[in-house]
Amino acid sequence: MSNSGKSVVSQLRRLISDGELAPGKRLGEVAVAEQLGVSRTPVRLAFRTLEQEGLLQRAGKRGFQVREFSDTDVRCAVEVRGVLEGLAARRLAEQGLSSELLGQLELWIQKGRDLLAKGYLDEDDVVDWSELNLGFHDAIVASAGSEVIGDAIARNNHLPFAAADSIILDTGALEREYRKLQLAQMHHELVLQALRDGEGARAEMLMREHALVGLRYAEVLEGRSR
Amino acid sequence: MSNSGKSVVSQLRRLISDGELAPGKRLGEVAVAEQLGVSRTPVRLAFRTLEQEGLLQRAGKRGFQVREFSDTDVRCAVEVRGVLEGLAARRLAEQGLSSELLGQLELWIQKGRDLLAKGYLDEDDVVDWSELNLGFHDAIVASAGSEVIGDAIARNNHLPFAAADSIILDTGALEREYRKLQLAQMHHELVLQALRDGEGARAEMLMREHALVGLRYAEVLEGRSR
DNA sequence: AGCCTTAACTTTGGATCCAAAATACAAGCA
DNA sequence: TGCTTGTATTTTGGATCCAAAGTTAAGGCT
Structure with a gap:
């Protein structure tokens, strides 16, 4: 579980564009944090960045989901x-x-x-x-x-x-x-x-x-x- | 110092476009946090957002600064x-x-x-x-x-x-x-x-x-x- | 039986703590 | 005097803790 080299943002970018995180899938901070072997803090930071980049979008009142593209x-x-x-x-x-x-x-x-x-x-x-x-x-x-x-x-x-x-x-x-x-x-x-x-x-x-x-x-x- | 109503992001946006945070000024997380009366966490989140929006840019290896526009x-x-x-x-x-x-x-x-x-x-x-x-x-x-x-x-x-x-x-x-x-x-x-x-x-x-x-x-x- | 209320659980936002990295400063050496 | 090296301080990144808001589920009431 050693992955402090690549940043969380780029890891998530890759997971999304490879389709391993399906479009529309709702992302919980804890789940992603565990999957990547880091704490919630860098994940929270990454979610904000990915939201601005357009790869994530807010899912209702709470949380984010992978954006789907037509x-x-x-x-x-x-x-x-x-x-x-x-x-x-x-x-x-x-x-x-x-x-x-x-x-x-x-x-x-x-x-x-x-x-x-x-x-x-x-x-x-x-x-x-x-x-x-x-x-x-x-x-x-x-x-x-x-x-x-x-x-x-x-x-x-x-x-x-x-x-x-x-x-x-x-x-x-x-x-x-x-x-x-x-x-x-x-x-x-x-x-x-x-x-x-x-x-x-x-x-x-x-x-x-x-x-x-x-x-x-x-x-x-x-x-x-x- | 009560300002939990407006988000940190919009507060910073306003401070920047009003020029109260001068272009080129280097922003420290603690300084901004104190000025806004919140902890470092929301400031750190906001900095990532503002960076993506183009209002902040990374200053060297560490920290952010207010972007200046020609x-x-x-x-x-x-x-x-x-x-x-x-x-x-x-x-x-x-x-x-x-x-x-x-x-x-x-x-x-x-x-x-x-x-x-x-x-x-x-x-x-x-x-x-x-x-x-x-x-x-x-x-x-x-x-x-x-x-x-x-x-x-x-x-x-x-x-x-x-x-x-x-x-x-x-x-x-x-x-x-x-x-x-x-x-x-x-x-x-x-x-x-x-x-x-x-x-x-x-x-x-x-x-x-x-x-x-x-x-x-x-x-x-x-x-x-x- | 259906609906509403309430309680338990889940999840996120904010604060604080600790470690690591970077910068600044100072002292020693050429 | 100028440069380099080592140390101290500042500052950011990551982890954990607590509180608040939301969601789900269960139980009671009509």
Whole structure:
């Protein structure tokens, strides 16, 4: 029962997003405390944090329960990320990007090219893409001029299905995922082009569309007509 | 020192937005606990909540400090609300509004017309406008189909200068505020028109512009050319 | 038999205590 | 005099205790 290393918050986050704590399940402080082998105090603190993050919600007068999300919630969370990252990109395009940011973005994009160059995807590539994708997005958001936008995105990203690196889920259909990443890579390159040319509206629009990759693209990339 | 009625979180929120706790000031748990006349426990819980809300930030390895906001932060927070409410409005326009929502919105708009009809503003009108403005915005956000968007807006609104009803600050220049509200009222009416006609892009654009009222409109409404 | 009242139990909120970590301070050494 | 190391103090994190509020269940009354 030794787990003082990882914080209670992250443990609970993982339990929730792994579904081990079922959506709608009511959480008692004592029960969770015992399960995690800690006292009630850190659990109480964690519940407040998780509530603000949106993973827990108050259950009536007393206690919390695991929040359940509908398909619409998932869709909206992705769109929220889209408009927020779009906002960041537009601001960046309008204020102009520094040469070092330009260098960073080109680096991530080059990594993406390298990763996709061999024409297919294997499982190790997934974590690499996740890293470079995160790097690209973070670089843009961090340079948007205000922490406020980044904070809003970070809070939204606490919903496990909303984060930018949650694109890939299906490691069993790597051909489809490859085409998905090809598209995402193209988006990255176009976004950089728009940013460099000061095309704020286009950069915003591209980021918003980019967020939707992995959401409704499955049918198109499968060749289905729906 | 009796204050068990209001929660520690709201007390701290008020102290921060009133500036009694200066931005950048480091908050110790014991100091705040004594000042509020409670024990450390509720303060510790409150700090976690306020941190998530963005009003506090961790100060180094230990403790929290009151977050300070730049002009850019204010600008960005307002834009964040703009894009999020814009997203809500677009979704609403695309899915179509129910007749009861239509009724609600028309009610708030009618109240706005009534309030502005006499051609000037007095101090009592300010709270009335705040109420109807809040009602109009909340009705749209609540009907956008998912709690997720509303939550993101709510979290953003914890920044005191970002909330939709923080438009009016200057009760000393009521003529200027009157023209500001005239414009806001026009926005409300146009938004409803766009929503009713299913013009998603226009509804979104209007909401985004609407959020900027009270931000940079001062110069224009004053007649200054800047 | 059904409903209301009351009592027992469960669960959370607040306070206090203890330990660990971090910072500040002081003394010793180069 | 300046830097480093060791100690003391402050401050936070975790655990436990107590009280209050809520929930459940049982028993009595109509």
